[in-house]
Structures are given as C-alpha cells and as structure tokens.
Amino acid sequence: MLQEFQQHINLKFPDITHGKSLLTISGGIDSVVLAHLCKQIGINFSLAHCNFHLRGEESNQDEVFVKNLAKQLEVEVFTQAFQTEAYAKDHQLSTQLAARELRYSWFYELAAVNNFDYILTAHHANDSLETYLINTIRGTGINGLTGIPERNDKIVRPLLVFSRNQIEAFAKQNEISWREDSSNASDKYVRNKIRHHVIPQLTEENPKFLQSFQQTQQYLKDTASLLEDYTTILFSRLVKEINGKYFLNVKDVKETPHTKAVLFQLLQSFGFTEWNDVYDLLAAQTGKKVFSKTHQLVKDREVLILSAIEKTKDQIITIENEQAHIQWDHKQISIENVSQMNGFGQNIAYLSAQKIKYPLTLRKWQAGDRFIPFGMKGTKKLSDFLKDEKLSPLEKENTWVLISDEKIAWVVGYRIDQRFKVEPHTTTILKLNITHEK
Structure with a gap:
C-alpha cells in the first residue's frame, strides 16, 4: 500500500x-x-x-x-x-x-x-x-x-x-x-x-x-458536473433578474425537455419542496402562488415571478469599540478582547486586535468586494469565494462582511481575512461571537 x-x-x-x-x-x-x-x-x-x-x-x-x-x-x-x-x-x-x-x-x-x-x-x-x-x-x-x-x-x-x-x-x-x-x-x-x-x-x-x-460513483460525478454546466446555461436562457426578482418565461420552460426536472434544478436553492405544485403553476391562472419558507413563486400571465418573502432591509452597522453588543438580522454579535482562543464554531471568529481599526462596519457584501481568504496569499473576489463555497442564491444574498479600515476582516460565518489572522506573537485577540435570537 x-x-x-x-x-x-x-x-x-x-x-x-x-x-x-x-x-x-x-x-x-x-x-x-x-x-x-x-x-x-x-x-x-x-x-x-x-x-x-x-x-x-x-x-x-x-x-x-x-x-x-x-x-x-x-x-x-x-x-x-x-x-x-x-x-x-x-x-x-x-x-x-x-x-x-x-x-x-x-x-x-x-x-x-x-x-x-x-x-x-x-x-x-x-x-x-x-x-x-x-x-x-x-x-x-x-x-x-x-x-x-x-x-x-x-x-x-x-x-x-x-x-x-x-x-x-x-x-x-x-x-x-x-x-x-x-x-x-x-x-x-x-x-x-x-x-x-x-x-x-x-x-x-x-x-x-x-x-x-467506485466506478459507478465516478460516472455519477461526471454526470453531476455535466448537469451543473447544463443548469448554468439554462438559467441564463430561461431566467431574467430584475431588481432582485427572478422571472421565468412559462412558454420557454414548457418547451424545454424534461420540464419538471428543469424546474427542480433551477429552483432547488430556494427551499421549495412541493414540486408538483410548482410544476402545476405552469398551467395555473394568474395570481396562483407557491411558497417555500423563504420565497414565493407567483404565476403572472406568461411568467413565473420568484421573490423573497421577507428581505432584510440593507443596512450598515457601525461598531465603535470591543465592548459592543450588536443586534441585526435576527442575530446578536458580541465582541470582546481575550488572551487566548477558547471555543470554536462557524459563528465564532478570532482576529488580531492589534490589526483592527475602529470603528468597524458590518454590511451586506457587494459586487467588487475582494479579500484574502486565510491560508491564501493573494486577493480573491468575494463573489468567486461564495461560488466556490457552493452557496445558494439566498445564502449569497444574506452574506455579511465585517470591515476594518476599508478592508474585509471577516466574511461573517465563513472565513476571516489572512491580514487579520491571529499569529503566534499576537498578544490580544478579538473574539466575535454570533448568536441567533430565540
């Protein structure tokens, strides 16, 4: 071996x-x-x-x-x-x-x-x-x-x-x-x-x-890769995005082979589970709706309109110091200086306090944002990072970033920036901890 x-x-x-x-x-x-x-x-x-x-x-x-x-x-x-x-x-x-x-x-x-x-x-x-x-x-x-x-x-x-x-x-x-x-x-x-x-x-x-x-699984991987490429092409042809809403042309969808499977591929990221109801919308009257926990799909004449049920209002939150306790987007974030890292999780980040400059800014990510994912040497488009993480459109939409001195310090819940990492000689560590409101 x-x-x-x-x-x-x-x-x-x-x-x-x-x-x-x-x-x-x-x-x-x-x-x-x-x-x-x-x-x-x-x-x-x-x-x-x-x-x-x-x-x-x-x-x-x-x-x-x-x-x-x-x-x-x-x-x-x-x-x-x-x-x-x-x-x-x-x-x-x-x-x-x-x-x-x-x-x-x-x-x-x-x-x-x-x-x-x-x-x-x-x-x-x-x-x-x-x-x-x-x-x-x-x-x-x-x-x-x-x-x-x-x-x-x-x-x-x-x-x-x-x-x-x-x-x-x-x-x-x-x-x-x-x-x-x-x-x-x-x-x-x-x-x-x-x-x-x-x-x-x-x-x-x-x-x-x-x-x-193992041989079968390799065939499945090849098929999944092919399907992902096909879905990307279909999405660009069948779906138009206008002001945060997605519009699917009913006639074009119906004329696409394997219509039900195509709808599943296009909409699975949005949380729908009642796929028969989604399919039936193609022949439904104007005004008929299907809901997921996060989105609604509405029949309007010859289009299906996909939109978020409740979209958190975009906001910018300013954090003045390390004693702050911030509430936003049904979450709370606490910030404190600690001497060592103790306790880990997706919603916990540790940054070098010496590299942080206040005030910090918490906002939604924006097109053009770049950062250095820790472990890497060069900058990367945040949009490319989110794509590599295979986030759904909804997850991408709800991604926040923490900004220090006009640089991304933390893609909240996903990755810190290499420039703000804790190093062996770091004396004071900034701990950020996110909890969801109960």
Whole structure:
C-alpha cells in the first residue's frame, strides 16, 4: 500500500509534498495509518486531535495515545478539548453535527494561525460508500450520490481510493497500533447499521461490490458536473433578474425537455419542496402562488415571478469599540478582547486586535468586494469565494462582511481575512461571537 499511496500522491496531490499539512487524527486505525504513510513518504505534517469528552476516560486515553504517537513520529501535535454536548444543546444541533462543526472550525483556525497549506483527513472508500447509502435511504439528488470529494478548499482526503481492508492489512503488516472507538460497535447510529449489516450482505452478493461502486460513483460525478454546466446555461436562457426578482418565461420552460426536472434544478436553492405544485403553476391562472419558507413563486400571465418573502432591509452597522453588543438580522454579535482562543464554531471568529481599526462596519457584501481568504496569499473576489463555497442564491444574498479600515476582516460565518489572522506573537485577540435570537 505504501507504494500505491506514494503513486497516488504524486499523481493527484503533488503539491502536498512541497507544503505544510495539518493531519487530523482521532487515534483510530484510519488516521493512524495515514500518519504513518505520510511520515514514510516524507510529507511535512503536524497532528491535530479533538477530545469531544463524549466517552469519558476512553476519550482521554485517545488523547494520550495521539500525543505518544506524535513523539514516536517526531511531529508536532495540537490538542483541543470541547464540551460537545453543551455546544449541541446551545446551538440546537445533534451531537454528531456539533462535533463536526467544532472540529472543522478549529482545524481552519489552526491552519490560519500556523500557516498550514492543507488539512488532511483519513476518509477512505468505505466511508464514501456509507455516505452514498445513507443519502440514498434519506432521499437525495444527484449531488448526494457523488460521495465525499477528494479535495474541498484546504481539505484533502488522500485515502479515498483505498478500502478499509487495505488500511487494516497495512496496519497489521507494519505492526501499527491504534485505538478502537467503542461506539463503532454500536448499532445506535445509521452509519454503523449500514457498515455492520447492509454492506456485508451486498458484498456477499458481489465480492467486488466496493470496486463496482467506485466506478459507478465516478460516472455519477461526471454526470453531476455535466448537469451543473447544463443548469448554468439554462438559467441564463430561461431566467431574467430584475431588481432582485427572478422571472421565468412559462412558454420557454414548457418547451424545454424534461420540464419538471428543469424546474427542480433551477429552483432547488430556494427551499421549495412541493414540486408538483410548482410544476402545476405552469398551467395555473394568474395570481396562483407557491411558497417555500423563504420565497414565493407567483404565476403572472406568461411568467413565473420568484421573490423573497421577507428581505432584510440593507443596512450598515457601525461598531465603535470591543465592548459592543450588536443586534441585526435576527442575530446578536458580541465582541470582546481575550488572551487566548477558547471555543470554536462557524459563528465564532478570532482576529488580531492589534490589526483592527475602529470603528468597524458590518454590511451586506457587494459586487467588487475582494479579500484574502486565510491560508491564501493573494486577493480573491468575494463573489468567486461564495461560488466556490457552493452557496445558494439566498445564502449569497444574506452574506455579511465585517470591515476594518476599508478592508474585509471577516466574511461573517465563513472565513476571516489572512491580514487579520491571529499569529503566534499576537498578544490580544478579538473574539466575535454570533448568536441567533430565540
């Protein structure tokens, strides 16, 4: 497997060998094997381990194991403890979603502060298969069937082409020890049920089921890419935007092959779920409406008009100092000076207080805005960044930015600017925390 891994890195991720990576590690077999593989082929990396305090002493022993592994491999290690259950309760999330939000936010913060070029995770082929089956059970479009991407922004998953069996064989052949997560044996979670019961039965029917799935998934990825390009072309032909409203010509939509599927592709970002009602609008009388939680679609003679139900009035908020508590857009933002980073999440940002100039401005993003996403060296159009993040039109519309000295310091909820990042020599840190009104 070592030779295959080296070839895979050379072919798909050659830039990793010249950069600095943060390898996320739980202590389980997948991430431990990834650490050994990276060490053996000379990748420059540090370890990052999250203690979610969900399994009592077992969680603490995982942390001890990772620290000892770091000594063995002679690499730097970062650890962070989270009160996951409390965070989940405060933010009305499941424990799994809370843990995911906490860890990825922390990984990105570590990458920014310590200038890591990449964040490596140990997802493998079986993980991608399980995700596909979970999405199939719950119901999904084609994007939900394409599995876990090999690369997404700074996240790189170099083990996705390898199976769990290959990883286990490598660990045993090289006498590598790892930690077993006791929760993996439980059928409490859907993923475990699929792993323990569904996939073994499918593999019994077809011993090469995983390989067949990987081939099928590649076809699905190609199809999804083709569909995205086609939808972009259709949107420009069928939809006109005037003063924030979208107008769809009914005649043109009807004449487009696979009309119902086309409507779904054009409108899925706006939260509609009653697709039969949406389709029926094409033949409905003027004035007929269909609503989503955020938008309404209205039949007006020969057009369908799409508009937001309630659009927050554009405003500019001025923040005079670090003691401010601001209310805006059904949210609150608190700002304070702290000595260290403690607590992470999508709605929390840490900036270097020395680089901040008051007053700060909070406003909606605008065409022409540019910033330097942390981890990058050059500026990027904010519109391109939002596109890369695959935000829906509604999410783009409701994106805010925090401005300091006419520069974007934080794309709120998404990314800080490299110029305002916390560095090792930073003495005072500005913590910004957004909470939703209850």
